[in-house]
Amino acid sequence: MAESIYDVLVVGAGCAGSAAAMYAGRFGLKVAMIGEMPGGTITQTHVVENYPGFETITGLELGERLLNHAKAYGVEVKMEKVVDAAKRQDLLFSITTDSKEVYVSRTLIAATGAEWKKLGAPGEKEYTNKGVHYCALCDGSFYKNKVIAVIGSGDSAAKESQLLAEYGSHVYVFVRGDALHGEPINNARVAVNKKITVFTNVQVKEIVGGGEKKKVTHLKLSKSCAPSGSKPTDLFPVDAVFVLIGHSAVSAWTKELGVSLNAKGEIAIDRLSRTNVSGLFAAGDVTDTEFKQAITGAAEGVSAAYSAYSYLQKGKK
């Protein structure tokens, strides 16, 4: 039987992948999108207020809309994990998934986003899902009226601490540097939220737990901080801790393709989302673009689809 060959395989089903797949579908190409998490990372934040065209929309709805838009143009969606990618001698890409499926394509768009960075402190691994979490929307509701800590200083910390304050009795944000560096609008909202206290110039040295249920009980800090109504202590009592210290690119699966990565492991792209490998394009949080948002990822996805289309057209001449 003849091998089934896609024009475009998109790996990743988030904002970048869905936008790329939608455009590629509209170009009349045969497209499949392979992604473990349909809708991607944006589905893990409660509300998005900065995606043009939507003054406010839940992350889940935005992710679903982008995905459904791709499906509307005939994109085949495969919920699998890519474990291997290679470029064959005949210049076709060969993608193997954890279901042992092999997909073959003329072009490939890498849109695998980024994964939560780990703190690396003692206790973090031991108490993951036992008080240590990375996704406020997914796990915040377990801590109604409990004391919640957030570790981080960027926009995720500023934004998600507000959601966590809706659940917890109080949220303490531990910032390593001298200020919270979220979007100004989110910093301002944190500053006026009486249920959020920000401590600066402090590091979490250890996540301490125990008890019968073996859950998080305290944070060991580099300096004493005062829980509201109590004396300062460097053994700070908490029921949960959300580690929101950024992301690292999910690019390891592209290694055999010989793609150029920067020092942070991000795929280097040009303004048309082209990589150094012919026929391979990349978009979204997996790339070396500095400002990583849903809209920038979607825009790069669209450029990647356009570049893939141009590449295929040239091949026909």
Ligand SMILES: Cc1cc2nc3c(=O)[nH]c(=O)nc-3n(C[C@H](O)[C@H](O)[C@H](O)COP(=O)(O)OP(=O)(O)OC[C@H]3O[C@@H](n4cnc5c(N)ncnc54)[C@H](O)[C@@H]3O)c2cc1C
């Ligand atoms: C807490 C938080 C709040 C945020 N709030 C906002 C906001 O308000 N506004 C905004 O614009 N942006 C926000 N962002 C940023 C935004 O979520 C990202 O920039 C955007 O989701 C990146 O899209 P992406 O498609 O590049 O990657 P992702 O959305 O991460 O998608 C990656 C896709 O690749 C898949 N994948 C990964 N590895 C594999 C593999 N080996 N095989 C198959 N599939 C794989 C994943 O399952 C997923 O489908 C927020 C981020 C976080 C973490």
